[in-house]
Amino acid sequence: MPGKILLTGGAGYIGSHTYAALSDAGYEVAILDNFANARPDVPDRLEVITGKPVTVHRCDVLDAAGLARVFASDRFDAVVHFAAKKAVGESQQKPLDYIETNCTGLVNLLKAMRAAGVFRLVFSSSATVYAPTLDWPIPEDAPLGYASTYAYTKLMGEQIIQQVAAADDRWRFGILRYFNPAGAHPSALIGEDPSDIPNNLMPYIAKVATGELPSLNVFGNDYPTPDGTGVRDYIHVVDLARGHVLSLDALMRGDGSHIVNLGTGQGYSVMEMLAAYARACGRALPHTVAPRRAGDLACYFGDPRKAERLLGFKAERDLDDMCATSWAWVSRRSNMRQG
Numbered sequence: 001m002p003g004k005i006l007l008t009g010g011a012g013y014i015g016s017h018t019y020a021a022l023s024d025a026g027y028e029v030a031i032l033d034n035f036a037n038a039r040p041d042v043p044d045r046l047e048v049i050t051g052k053p054v055t056v057h058r059c060d061v062l063d064a065a066g067l068a069r070v071f072a073s074d075r076f077d078a079v080v081h082f083a084a085k086k087a088v089g090e091s092q093q094k095p096l097d098y099i100e101t102n103c104t105g106l107v108n109l110l111k112a113m114r115a116a117g118v119f120r121l122v123f124s125s126s127a128t129v130y131a132p133t134l135d136w137p138i139p140e141d142a143p144l145g146y147a148s149t150y151a152y153t154k155l156m157g158e159q160i161i162q163q164v165a166a167a168d169d170r171w172r173f174g175i176l177r178y179f180n181p182a183g184a185h186p187s188a189l190i191g192e193d194p195s196d197i198p199n200n201l202m203p204y205i206a207k208v209a210t211g212e213l214p215s216l217n218v219f220g221n222d223y224p225t226p227d228g229t230g231v232r233d234y235i236h237v238v239d240l241a242r243g244h245v246l247s248l249d250a251l252m253r254g255d256g257s258h259i260v261n262l263g264t265g266q267g268y269s270v271m272e273m274l275a276a277y278a279r280a281c282g283r284a285l286p287h288t289v290a291p292r293r294a295g296d297l298a299c300y301f302g303d304p305r306k307a308e309r310l311l312g313f314k315a316e317r318d319l320d321d322m323c324a325t326s327w328a329w330v331s332r333r334s335n336m337r338q339g
């Protein structure tokens, strides 16, 4: 059944891991990326991982003519769409940039797909489309809302796709709502590679472990959680990538459209993550308790049962594997930079 897939944002963190998983599943994959948030040598590293040449289209989703050229260059069976801006904090400072890239970019992509007769789409969405809630685990039919421009663009993206599909039954889509991606590829050749100081917990801890940052600020230890620190549903990026393969498989075999959580259904606290990372890197990690971060919720994890029922998806990797693969990746990258 595999086919030919266009992977937008395929040089990014989750995109590159999904490339490896799709290739491993027998799909022929081409990457479309503007490399605004990806190292230029990621395709070379993917070539080492997969043992196959990597096709790359350097293109921005705001370049409608460029998109038309890409779809004219080959016959794609489906698109997996990652290309978007994703920093929650930055989205509050640059709302128009986020709405343009994440929403206008999506419209451009949908128009290029329609013109080329490509009607299967897997869309990278986010658990941030859920309205703040105290009712965990969060099911897909929980109330939706947004607390940032980033979340707004993801919710709008979901709505745009559903409106388009409601008007034309040739469309089939998989909307995948991620909780907290973490970890790296077992090869240690690809992983999360933030160019500036990370906002997210694991990449920040990773930089403390390598000594690039002095200490972790624990944003609050007075939450109503077992150890007082924030609890989140961390999912290994390799499990997350597998979820995209299963979503695409479903669309390729003619199943209907679906909207599912990709999470583990289990929450881990900041202190549990810190302890797991200390086990992975073999040393205690300096940290201090700081005030709560504005907008943070105490606890947030998803109900994974619908993805298991519809797609056969179940996360297999635990927090220790997320930390071990992250540590192997950042150690190798740190050595490469020193070398």
Ligand code: WQD
Residues within 6 Å of the ligand: 086, 087, 088, 125, 126, 127, 128, 178, 179, 180, 181, 199, 200, 201, 202, 204, 216, 217, 218, 219, 220, 229, 230, 231, 232, 270, 293, 296, 300
């Ligand atoms: C996790 C926990 C923090 C950093 C974000 C975005 C969204 C989504 C997932 C894509 C919280 C605590 C963090 C630090 C800390 N991704 N923390 N010190 O906020 O749950 O979700 O990533 O859609 O982009 O919503 O993730 O990793 O920032 O925070 O104590 O230096 O770690 O308070 O409890 P978050 P996070």
